[in-house]
Amino acid sequence: MKITEYITALRENIGKAREQGKTVVLIPTMGYLHYGHLSMAEAARKQDEDHEEIYIVMSIFVNPLQFGPQEDFDKYPRNLGRDSSLAQEAGVDILFVPAIEEMYPERENLTQVSVSGLTNILCGLQRPGHFQGVTTVVAKLFNIVLPDVAYFGQKDYQQFVVIKQMVKDLNIPVKLIAAPTVREADGLAMSSRNSYLEAKERKQAPILYHSLLEGASLIASGEKRPEVVREKIRQKINKETSGKIEYVEILKADNLGPVDTLQGQVVIALAVHFGPTRLIDNILVEV
Amino acid sequence: MKITEYITALRENIGKAREQGKTVVLIPTMGYLHYGHLSMAEAARKQDEDHEEIYIVMSIFVNPLQFGPQEDFDKYPRNLGRDSSLAQEAGVDILFVPAIEEMYPERENLTQVSVSGLTNILCGLQRPGHFQGVTTVVAKLFNIVLPDVAYFGQKDYQQFVVIKQMVKDLNIPVKLIAAPTVREADGLAMSSRNSYLEAKERKQAPILYHSLLEGASLIASGEKRPEVVREKIRQKINKETSGKIEYVEILKADNLGPVDTLQGQVVIALAVHFGPTRLIDNILVEV
Numbered sequence: 212m213k214i215t216e217y218i219t220a221l222r223e224n225i226g227k228a229r230e231q232g233k234t235v236v237l238i239p240t241m242g243y244l245h246y247g248h249l250s251m252a253e254a255a256r257k258q259d260e261d262h263e264e265i266y267i268v269m270s271i272f273v274n275p276l277q278f279g280p281q282e283d284f285d286k287y288p289r290n291l292g293r294d295s296s297l298a299q300e301a302g303v304d305i306l307f308v309p310a311i312e313e314m315y316p317e318r319e320n321l322t323q324v325s326v327s328g329l330t331n332i333l334c335g336l337q338r339p340g341h342f343q344g345v346t347t348v349v350a351k352l353f354n355i356v357l358p359d360v361a362y363f364g365q366k367d368y369q370q371f372v373v374i375k376q377m378v379k380d381l382n383i384p385v386k387l388i389a390a391p392t393v394r395e396a397d398g399l400a401m402s403s404r405n406s407y408l409e410a411k412e413r414k415q416a417p418i419l420y421h422s423l424l425e426g427a428s429l430i431a432s433g434e435k436r437p438e439v440v441r442e443k444i445r446q447k448i449n450k451e452t453s454g455k456i457e458y459v460e461i462l463k464a465d466n467l468g469p470v471d472t473l474q475g476q477v478v479i480a481l482a483v484h485f486g487p488t489r490l491i492d493n494i495l496v497e498v
Numbered sequence: 499m500k501i502t503e504y505i506t507a508l509r510e511n512i513g514k515a516r517e518q519g520k521t522v523v524l525i526p527t528m529g530y531l532h533y534g535h536l537s538m539a540e541a542a543r544k545q546d547e548d549h550e551e552i553y554i555v556m557s558i559f560v561n562p563l564q565f566g567p568q569e570d571f572d573k574y575p576r577n578l579g580r581d582s583s584l585a586q587e588a589g590v591d592i593l594f595v596p597a598i599e600e601m602y603p604e605r606e607n608l609t610q611v612s613v614s615g616l617t618n619i620l621c622g623l624q625r626p627g628h629f630q631g632v633t634t635v636v637a638k639l640f641n642i643v644l645p646d647v648a649y650f651g652q653k654d655y656q657q658f659v660v661i662k663q664m665v666k667d668l669n670i671p672v673k674l675i676a677a678p679t680v681r682e683a684d685g686l687a688m689s690s691r692n693s694y695l696e697a698k699e700r701k702q703a704p705i706l707y708h709s710l711l712e713g714a715s716l717i718a719s720g721e722k723r724p725e726v727v728r729e730k731i732r733q734k735i736n737k738e739t740s741g742k743i744e745y746v747e748i749l750k751a752d753n754l755g756p757v758d759t760l761q762g763q764v765v766i767a768l769a770v771h772f773g774p775t776r777l778i779d780n781i782l783v784e785v
Contacts, residue, residue, distance in 0.1 A: 322633070325612070384641060
């Protein structure tokens with residue numbers, strides 16, 4: 212596996228792979244890799260264990276643009292040594308680890324890519340500017356790598372829908388794949404931010420997923436009123452954890468539109484704070 | 499020359515050209531072609547008259563996103579028959595003439611690309627949203643065509659600077675070329691909108707360019723105060739035409755920054771209304 216901090220070197224290596232007829236896969240991450248990230252590289256590698264047909268680019272970049280002024284940009288966990296070992300084991304061909312100056316050489320980045328409608332709900336409400344930071348950096352990464360395929364985790368479901376919209380609206384020639392959320396044995400969705408949790412919080416955190424499962428189960432048993440399902444989930448979280456709910460929402464899975472009566476494919480999404488740590492999770496439910 | 503309305507067909511043709519090792523050149527236009535447009539195709543073609551190394555894509559699309567509600571979107575002149583003859587003569591390989599639904603298949607285009615700082619001055623002041631419409635459609639065209647080289651007219655100087663900034667900030671892998679403004683024999687910058695002018699206005703319109711030349715001449719003779727040069731230009735236009743000045747500005751040529759004392763390379767840019775017709779022009783001056 213190669214590692215580079217530089218766009219020019221990255222492009223050179225990708226260019227060679229492309230000349231050899233390889234499909235270029237991009238897996239953008241903020242690092243502090245866990246199996247949720249690695250599973251994406253493994254899924255791509257599985258189809259081509261000999262590195263003959265697929266060239267996997269993983270980026271690690273903690274993007275300042277997508278953090279609010281009061282958020283955890285500074286303390287976001289970083290461990291490049293460990294990340295590079297893990298990425299290599301997972302079959303990554305090149306790890307792109309740019310410094311901030313490489314991605315944003317100007318004092319200010321004057322150009323922004325924004326998606327309206329999908330970004331003023333769910334996480335976008337409490338994190339203004341977050342998704343604009345995401346779409347801007349992802350647009351940059353797409354232009355740098357020109358991937359044939361890009362993976363994003365389903366755990367960040369709203370992010371996936373927003374990026375899918377951007378790709379469609381801007382005619383970006385890339386195939387997007389949403390990778391299933393990978394969970395700890397007790398059900399907690401893997402996240403680099405789980406490392407922030409104190410022991411007691413860590414013990415309670417899986418209840419977020421269990422509450423989503425209860426919601427899904429209620430829907431499976433015939434409940435059609437989203438507000439009843441949401442209330443059930445809220446009650447469980449409030450009763451069984453010290454977490455403070457930011458939102459529990461049920462929306463159309465494809466475009467995050469509102470749902471009056473449960474039907475079709477929906478996503479149940481939530482955000483809950485444990486002290487300073489903000490966790491999100493979601494599940495897709497076919498009604 | 500081929501003509502297509504469809505992104506898929508366009509991409510197929512470009513793909514074949516690329517497989518043959520050709521350099522792909524994009525010339526985005528709104529049609530109603532004049533020699534300002536055609537000179538760009540001719541410049542690209544000149545280096546490869548046999549169509550062996552360079553593949554020229556010209557797009558004709560009157561982009562609704564860049565017109566304000568009170569502007570001339572509906573009456574913007576269109577003549578595809580004439581345009582396609584001219585494009586073919588100029589050496590274009592494929593003309594892309596999408597319908598609005600091909601470029602914006604959704605009711606709304608949720609994704610926008612915007613460049614701050616450079617767009618709230620000059621034309622951006624009177625045309626809010628204009629440059630966002632431009633950068634969004636150009637980002638789309640870049641993703642559709644993936645050109646190696648793209649031409650834009652220097653006549654729309656602010657547009658060129660804005661697109662240059664977008665390309666840099668978003669790491670778009672394209673080389674930009676600003677094509678020199680082509681003028682009628684009397685000095686009027688060629689523009690599809692010149693067709694709006696009444697006979698009397700058409701007669702006065704070249705004075706815009708002559709006033710820019712007088713400004714440049716004043717600078718050449720040692721004048722260092724931009725406000726003196728601007729005033730000279732304004733006086734000439736006010737005295738010799740019925741046009742109403744929207745702006746006359748002198749800014750740094752590379753980044754449109756303010757200029758206190760004339761030095762380095764500057765652009766003198768102006769916008770003047772003749773009745774309902776808005777004309778722009780500019781010249782670059784090395785102080």
